[in-house]
Amino acid sequence: xxxxxxxxxxxxxxxxxxxxxxxxxxxxxxxxxxxxxxxxxxxxxxxxxxxxxxxxxxxxxxxxxxxxxxxxxxxxxxxxxxxxxxxxxxxxxxxxxxxxxxxxxxxxxxxxxxxxxxxxxxxxxxxxxxxxxxxxxxxxxxxxxxxxxxxxxxxxxxxxxxxxxxxxxxxxxxxxxxxxxxxxxxxxxxxxxxxxxxxxxxxxxxxxxxxxxxxxxxxxxxxxxxxxxxxxxxxxxxxxxxxxxxxxxxxxxxxxxxxxxxxxxxxxxxxxxxxxxxxxxxxxxxxxxxxxxxxxxxxxxxxxxxxxxxxxxxxxxxxxxxxxxxxxxxxxxxxxxxxxxxxxxxxxxxxxxxxxxxxxxxxxxxxxxxxxxxxxxxxxxxxxxxxxxxxxxxxxxxxxxxxxxxxxxxxxxxxxxxxxxxxx
Numbered sequence: 520x521x522x523x524x525x526x527x528x529x530x531x532x533x534x535x536x537x538x539x540x541x542x543x544x545x546x547x548x549x550x551x552x553x554x555x556x557x558x559x560x561x562x563x564x565x566x567x568x569x570x571x572x573x574x575x576x577x578x579x580x581x582x583x584x585x586x587x588x589x590x591x592x593x594x595x596x597x598x599x600x601x602x603x604x605x606x607x608x609x610x611x612x613x614x615x616x617x618x619x620x621x622x623x624x625x626x627x628x629x630x631x632x633x634x635x636x637x638x639x640x641x642x643x644x645x646x647x648x649x650x651x652x653x654x655x656x657x658x659x660x661x662x663x664x665x666x667x668x669x670x671x672x673x674x675x676x677x678x679x680x681x682x683x684x685x686x687x688x689x690x691x692x693x694x695x696x697x698x699x700x701x702x703x704x705x706x707x708x709x710x711x712x713x714x715x716x717x718x719x720x721x722x723x724x725x726x727x728x729x730x731x732x733x734x735x736x737x738x739x740x741x742x743x744x745x746x747x748x749x750x751x752x753x754x755x756x757x758x759x760x761x762x763x764x765x766x767x768x769x770x771x772x773x774x775x776x777x778x779x780x781x782x783x784x785x786x787x788x789x790x791x792x793x794x795x796x797x798x799x800x801x802x803x804x805x806x807x808x809x810x811x812x813x814x815x816x817x818x819x820x821x822x823x824x825x826x827x828x829x830x831x832x833x834x835x836x837x838x839x840x841x842x843x844x845x846x847x848x849x850x851x852x853x854x855x856x857x858x859x860x861x862x863x864x865x866x867x868x869x870x871x872x873x874x875x876x877x878x879x880x881x882x883x884x885x886x887x888x889x890x891x892x893x894x895x896x897x898x899x900x901x902x903x904x905x906x907x908x909x910x911x912x913x914x915x916x917x918x919x920x921x922x923x924x925x926x927x928x929x930x931x932x933x934x935x936x937x938x939x940x941x942x943x
Contacts, residue, residue, distance in 0.1 A: 529825055529826035529829060532820075532823055532825070532826045533797065533826060535820045536797045536800065536801055536820055536821060537790065537793055537794060537797045539816070539817065539820045539821075540793040540796060540797050540800045541786070541789050541790040541793040544645075544789050544792065544793060544796075545785070545786055545789045548644040548645060548789070549644070550641060550644065550645070550782075550785040550786070550789065551782065553637060553640060553641035553644065553781075553785060554641075554778055554781035554782045554784075554785055555778055555781075556633075556637040556640075557634065557637045557638060557641065557777075557781040558774055558777040558778040558780075558781050559637075559774075560633040560634035560636075560637050561634055561777050561781075562770070562773065562774055562777065563633065563634075564631050564634050638719070638723070639723065641785055641788075642719075642723045642724055642788065645724075645785065645788050645789050645792050646724040646725075646726065646792055709741060709745065712741050712744065713737055713738060713741040716737040716740050716741055716784065716787075717730075717733055717734050717737040719737075719784075719788075720733040720736055720737050720740075720787075720788055720791055721733040721734075728791060732791065732794065733791060736787050736788070736790060736791045736794075737787075739787055739790075740783060740784060740787035740788075743783045743787065744780055744783055744784075747776075747779055747780060747783055751776050751779070755772070755775075755776075796914070796918060798827070798830070798911070799911070799914050799915055799918045799919075800821070800918070801821055801826070801827055802827060802831075802853075802905070802907075802911075802915060803915065803918065803919040803921075803922050804817075804821035805821070805824055805827060805853075805855075805905075806853055806878075806880070806915075806922055806925075807919075807921060807922060807925070824855070827905060828855065828903065828905070831905040831906060831907050832855065832903055832904070832905055832906075833903070833904055833905075833906050834901070834902065834903050835857075835898040835901075835902040835903075835904065836898065836901065837898055837899060837900055837901065838897065838898060839897070839898045839902070840895065840896070840897050840898075841859060841882075841896040841897070841898060841902070841904065842881075842882055842892050842894070842895060842896040843892060843895055844862070844863060844864060844891075844892050844893065844894050844895040845891050845892060846891060846892045847885075847891055847892075848882075848885065848892065849885050849886040849908070849909045850882060850906050850907065850908060850909070851880065851881075851882045851883045851886065851906070851907055851908075851909070851911070851912040852880070852881050852882040852896075852904045852905065852906055853879075853880055853904060853905040854875055854876070854877050854878065854879050854880075854881065854902065854904050855877060855903045855904060855905055856877050856901075856902065856903040857877060857898065857899070857900045857901050857902030857903060857904075858874055858875065858876050858877070858898075858899045858900045858902070859874065859875050859881070859896050859897060859898055859899055859902060860873075860874045860896070860897050860899045861873050861874065861875065861881075861894050861895070861896060862894060862895040862896075862897060863893070863894045863895070864895075869895070872894060872936060873936060874899060875896075879929065880925070880926055880929050881896060881929075881933075882896070883912060883926055883929075883930060884930055884933065884934075886909045886912055887930060912926075
């Protein structure tokens with residue numbers, strides 16, 4: 520019999536539940552603190568690389584004394600990378616001594632490991648279902664590889680942008696060519712950032728995420744970062760921080776921007792995890808259904824069961840068999856509406872063990888005990904039940920401690936009742 524269930528558009532409910540679950544998990548996991556640690560180690564990692572950039576610009580400046588091309592490239596480099604602003608803020612010293620190179624490399628090694636550890640720690644909080652551990656040697660070597668590669672990619676992107684920007688300024692190319700080159704420059708930067716975020720979302724969790732979903736969330740994260748950069752440049756001015764903090768104003772300005780970027784990065788990563796857990800979160804609210812500790816917003820977001828009923832619900836007429844004793848099925852059932860009877864074959868006849876009303880769990884015993892069905896379940900009235908596979912039951916018990924306790928308690932009571940019936 521086909522289910523007679525609510526038929527409505529559930530997309531709005533799904534979006535609200537994903538957003539609510541994302542924000543709740545983000546706050547519960549303390550990802551704002553992970554973002555602060557990431558911003559700090561990013562600053563430490565960027566400083567020695569900026570020193571290397573200073574070495575490069577000084578070398579190019581010497582070439583500019585005898586080469587017109589070097590002069591043009593140096594001017595384009597300063598314009599595209601805003602080196603004047605970085606020098607003014609104190610990130611790039613006006614006179615860099617090569618003797619500081621050893622200290623810079625040592626700082627880069629230490630800070631790179633701290634940055635990778637900060638990101639890995641955040642991802643362990645975001646994706647708590649991980650059951651794999653990387654070898655210790657790989658964990659130690661990863662920072663020495665990942666961070667240099669990341670900064671090399673950023674450097675290459677910046678270098679290509681410098682070239683494209685320089686070509687775009689040549690008037691003889693024409694207005695259309697100039698616009699096209701500027702668009703290519705921006706698109707290149709966008710694609711590089713998107714690719715790096717995709718690799719992080721897809722590969723950093725030990726339990727690999729679906730590449731398509733990771734790519735989509737990485738795209739949203741990249742767009743959010745682009746809006747953040749635009750808004751940060753529009754609403755925040757470094758001069759205000761310099762007037763308030765003095766020489767440290769530039770550092771504070773960049774640190775706040777990096778912190779907000781890390782917030783965006785982790786928020787979308789948390790959303791990637793929430794997309795796989797939104798049904799679990801909604802089922803938890805439906806099955807507990809006592810409203811304890813739930814605020815008005817949470818009750819509103821998870822108050823309607825239509826989406827779950829359309830996805831997992833089945834309808835049974837009176838007399839229909841939901842579970843047959845001895846079957847090997849492992850699906851779990853939640854009785855949303857109606858009443859069912861429990862029967863067990865004893866002494867050559869079917870003995871009635873009792874009945875279950877709406878709001879109760881059944882069918883979980885076969886999965887938890889890894890045994891065939893222990894009893895037959897028959898619909899006593901019109902019944903609507905949520906039916907889901909063992910994997911969902913496992914996720915429910917892992918995700919929600921209160922629901923796990925309730926399932927175990929229900930199982931214990933049912934076993935006790937069956938033993939009492941057998942003893943009679």
